[in-house]
Amino acid sequence: MKYTVSTEIALPREEVVRLLADPAQLPKWLRGLVVHEPLSGEHGQLGTRSRVVFRTGKQEMECIETITRRDPADLRDVPGTSVVHFDREIVGEGMWSAVRDRLTEVRPGTTLWESENEYRFSGFFMRLVGLVMPGAFRKQSRQHMRDFKAFAERGADVREED
Template sequence: MKYTVSLEIGVPRDRVVQLLSEPEHLPYWLRGLVSHEPVNGVHGQVGTESRVVLRMGQQQFEATETITRLERDAPDGIVRYDRELTGAGMWNAARERLIETGPATTLWESENEYRFDSLPMRLGGFLMTGAFRKQSLQHMRDFQAFAENGTDVRTTDQ
């Protein structure tokens, strides 16, 4: 399953990169985050593996995140941040692109790919593509609200 979502943020790209790359900001916008801890490497560097725990409703999901690409000074000016998540029965690759669209605006494009180990999981993923897309966009909107207005998802209705 593959999909791409995008969102324009009313904040300069350098500030968006800073807010996304500093782990202390994650709880403010990553809804359901229980923990995000590097187990090998340094947060924000290629090759770093982190243990990620998210709570969705009554369920808790644990995965290993590996940063596979980080390009801040590309010749085309696009910041690229790629990562892979592996968890029970699934693999996800996320390719994030941050594009300066003006002096105070940034376009965030997020290309996502999911693979599932079992037939029931593959069928469920296929049937729930819309839910996966909706959740990705919700995380992006939560980040947008944090970056633009300082909104903390932990204090809003969930």
């Protein structure tokens, strides 16, 4: 299953990249995040492997995230580039996912965030979930983008909604 979601954020690309790359900001916009801890490497750097745990209701899902592309490698070099790429691979029980994010300055002070998502499932249960509920994955991706946009533009914190 593949799909792409996108949103425009009313901030300069450099600020959007800084907020997305800051691990201290993740709990403020990444709904359901319980743990995001590097197992090897430094948070957000190419090749870093991290343990990620999400909770939805009473269900928890643990995955391993690997950063597979970060271009430019040093995000302080953003002003001279046309597009920032940030890709990761996420592997959990019965699931493999690739997320390819592109951040483009569409006009001064406005950033387009495009996220291409690909999922593959194994095992009877996860394949069934992928067949029966494909829209749930797209919906979750859109929710994460809306939450980040609200956080970046207005300082909204998903933890304060409960």
